[in-house]
Amino acid sequence: MTSVALESQTEAIGYNGWTNRETWLVNLWLGNDMSSYDFLQRICKKRCETWEKAEELEAHFQDELEEMFDVPSFWSDILGTSLDRVDWYRVIEANIE
Numbered sequence: 433m434t435s436v437a438l439e440s441q442t443e444a445i446g447y448n449g450w451t452n453r454e455t456w457l458v459n460l461w462l463g464n465d466m467s468s469y470d471f472l473q474r475i476c477k478k479r480c481e482t483w484e485k486a487e488e489l490e491a492h493f494q495d496e497l498e499e500m501f502d503v504p505s506f507w508s509d510i511l512g513t514s515l516d517r518v519d520w521y522r523v524i525e526a527n528i529e
Contacts, residue, residue: 450519450522451519452518452519454514454515454517454518455517455518455519455522455523458493459526459527462523462527463527471492472523473527475488475489475524476527476528476529477529482521482524482528485524486520486521486524489520489524490515490518490520493515493518494515497512497515
């Protein structure tokens with residue numbers, strides 16, 4: 433299967449019940465690391481709209497990415513593109529208790 437066909441299939445059906453693989457992976461990692469989970473829960477418990485929580489979570493990871501790579505590179509572009517595909521709203525929705 434070509435990457436184009438795989439991407440079309442992924443967008444049509446999602447991944448493991450999530451918007452896409454990137455969203456699933458972010459949620460998986462946030463749920464499997466205690467400090468990340470605590471951070472996520474602090475955001476989820478804030479008294480603001482879900483979209484505001486999603487924006488805060490996304491901004492956190494974009495800031496982390498910028499700190500990891502002080503100059504543009506192949507890896508910063510690949511990771512940045514992956515983070516851009518994450519459905520941050522869905523991650524927040526799934527973790528609001």
